[in-house]
Amino acid sequence: MSDLKRGLSEAVAAAFAAAGLPAELGRVTPSDRPDLADFQCNGALAAAKTARRDPREIAAGVTATLAADPRLSAVEIAGLGFINMRVSDTALSERANEIAADPRLGASSVAAMRRILVDYAGPNVAKPMHVGHLRSSIIGEAIKRIYRFRGDMVVGDAHFGDWGYQMGLLIGAVMDENPFVKALMEQLNGRTTPITSEEEKTAFAALESRVSLDDLDRLYPEAAAKGKAEIEYRERARKLTAELQSKMPGYHLLWRHFARVTKVALERDFHALGVDFDLWKGESDVDDLIAPMVKELDDKGLLVDDQGARIIRVARQGDKRDLPPLLVVSSEGSAMYGTTDLATVLDRKTSFDPDHVLYVVDQRQADHFEVVFRAAYLAGYAAEGSLEHIGFGTMNGIDGKPFKTREGGVLKLNDMIEMTRTKARERLREADLGAELDPDTFDDTAHKVAVAALKFADLQNFRGTSYVFDLDRFSSFEGKTGPYLLYQAVRVKSLLRKAQGEGVKTGPITVADPAERDLVLLLDAFDQALTDAYEKRAPHFVAEHAFKLAQAFSRFYAACPILSAEPVLRASRLALADTTLRQLEQALDLLGIAAPERM
RNA sequence: GCGCCCUUAGCUCAACUGGAUAGAGCACCUGCCUUCUAAGCAGGCGGUUGCAGGUUCGAGUCCUGCAGGGCGCGCCA
Known part of the structure; x- marks a missing residue:
């Protein structure tokens, strides 16, 4: 099953090929101008450059072929040579029903399963976790879930710092x-x-x-x-x-x-926090591997004596900078940070044999990992390119400097969750939400709201950029926030309960209203968001999709009465709401966020 | 000193192989709860994408230089 974008791309690619042009030019993207089209293809512009022809003329040829496509209600050439496509209501309805019936809610899977290990969080014995660990935990968990959902065999390892x-x-x-x-x-x-x-x-x-x-x-x-x-x-x-x-x-x-x-x-x-590890391997677990590893590295001739220490030189021709060597044995004879990391690579090769390892660690350690990875490749512990550092920016306070408490200390993870939870309780009471809930359920709801607020605040940003942690802003719970997403999910749940109480059932989806069209187009875009998140190891694509979907639903909810509509329309709209909820909850789950039943 | 990253609306952030009018949220302004949860919806305001060049039919995106900010650079992890 493929989404509209992919299906249309094939058709447009075929049209380009028929015109004697490269099929790759047929790539279709969601339109930048929703007022003009649902989808567009810019291939004619690209073709014009190499073929030295008028882009509009090329577009005309392609458009003529596409005109007969039953999925399209309109195909037009606009501007310099954009091919604009409007999808028919029938095609949209079909796609909506397809997604509604799909357990994966319209998401595709990877072509070939890979064994992936995600190394994240990295808590330490005794040293309390601080906000720096929060990003690794949140981003790593999301990446783990996204990879797993796409069909890879994924193992998450906490990489416990227990041996220094x-x-x-x-x-x-x-x-x-x-x-x-x-x-x-x-x-x-x-x-x-x-x-x-x-x-x-x-x-x-x-x-x-x-x-x-x-x-x-x-x-x-x-x-x-x-x-x-x-x-x-x-x-x-x-x-x-x-x-x-x-x-x-x-x-x-x-x-x-x-x-x-x-x-x-x-x-x-x-x-x-909704973060759970499959493995909780500590640095201590590889301690026994270090001595034999050092011997083996020595036998392979990789170790060099230098200033009393034993190192592996990892510089390569063409390096723009002098990368330091990997310090394997210090002048005092002890193993170093990088030694443990290298031994961990070896341990993972023998225990899990991953095709790919993702290290979700602060961007500042980029050079360190580059050194370790190169050493691992030299030693034959991992295939070239199979180790990847997924760096992220620092979390700063509103002063733009690394986040601290008012007292100047580092804020502990627990305190942060508790602060957010307190805010959530206050807001629930203010808004007079959850008043009918029993105390335990109320607390559970407040907790879910708090987790959603914290996680979504982090995950809506591209992981590489540092961001400002402003608790007041995050817990305002309005606009582009985790609680907004939960709120939309809860509204649908409430609607579904009511429908069930009235004996109203879902039925085939028929798209007609503009708000319904927009909602289905977004449901259809789920797969692309997932693919982007997967390929760029960037959960914010999924976060962005979840937000847009919630927004589209909210518009639909405001514009289209559901339970009071005529039976056939009512069944269609109810199915649309139900499908939206399922996809929204799936997307939230990939971000490690759970929605309550009521709030 | 060498290297990496960043600079987009008042604030916090997006922007898919270089494409049309650079988008969201917050803040501010105007409407909308006798009808499915108003933590909502509709609309408005807000931009020389740090600066200067270059490549291109077309640049936030690619190249060069400059300014400002962050970070890393062997015995901590």
Whole structure:
């Protein structure tokens, strides 16, 4: 099944070919001038250049062939040689019924399924998530869903930051504060026999009541600051980190406790945001791969000694700049950020063997990934071009600088959601919406409104551009916002409930009113929005489509009475509303946004 | 210093292989709730696409230069 644009493109391409011109010129796009046409083709203008002929003359030839097409009610040449097409109401009605009957709501699938891994969010142990993680989570989740919906086999990986210097800092800080933990560490680290599972259970239970996530959140900033200021403190943390990485029993157990409490809380927060991972692989998971990998890289002759460190040079001929090498082993003998990333590429090759990996990470790390990717290609861990960095801009405050709270700190993800939720509750009450809902449903609705507000605010922008996070604006809930989209969806749901109550059924769609035409043309444009989002890894195409669809529905809703119409018309309009709702909810779902039943 | 990205309406952002009159939302102004949810709808106001050149029948889009802003550039992640 193909959309109108594609179907017409084929016809126009054939017409160009019949005129002895390249078929590619027959590409049809939605019209820039809806007052004149539904679709247009600019091919005659392009042809004129190479064929050195009058574009209007070329267009005339093509138009003559197209005139007989039953789908078109009008074909005209306009301006310098634009071919304008108006689709007949019959063809539009047919297409509407096709979409209504399609479980995919008019969306096509990829021709060949690929195995895709999406690496996003990247939360860390102890370090609280901040707004920077928000964009990666939101964009990554949307990309994952869009790829999956298009038919690829997609796996989303949180890429948990659980294996660095921050762990040494935390271990030290917790021991300093808690004599029990210090004693436990001394006891376990001194062990010569393995810890039994029974002992392990007891130790975890003891830690559970003594070291909470709040403690970690509180201790980490202090420890990080102290580590910056005091050499001795820093050295101890380094030593503890090394001891952890050499799997000293006590530290390793304590670390597992840190990782577990953090992960539990993070998964809960992510889930509340509509972000769920298939894999929750940590940096620690590839630790064992590093030593053999380094040996293998050495055997392959890729490692070079330089200033006491071991590096891989990745510069290529024709580079415009001096790309730094990948630092594989530091002069102190430890693995670096890039080492872990490289080992992760290798791990993924053996475990999932992806055709393509998308790294949804801040644009500022573009050079870092370029270096890692090149090293991976050199090592044969991934096919050239199969690793791709999906960069995004920073989220700034209204002052244009990276987003901070009033106090100057970094705003935590949780606080941001809670702030938005509070706004949502206020707005619901102000607008006297949801008054009849029970408290739990009301809260659930407020939560969905908040998530929609946050996510849509982010996803309506192209991911590459930095954008201004203005909570007041986002939570005004008017105009181009997530809540607007939910509101339109809820209006249809309410309408459908009422129709059901009156025993009114949907029927075949017949398009006549201009508002109906516009709505169907938008329903038809869903596939193009998806294709653009997929090919450019840019969810804002889907967000834009959802908004335009909601807008078109709202116009239709205002212009065309539904339940009070004559039975046949009523059934048609009800079907149109129902189809719109299903496509709108599908688009919202791809953005990771869920609509409530009422608001 | 080298490199990458950005600059579009008062504000926040779009603009599909270069195409017609550069579009939305907010703000401001005017209408519309006895009729399916007014977080809505209809209409109005608002532009030398940072500046200067170039390529082209045609440039927000491609090329060059300049100005302003952001970011990155080996032992943090």
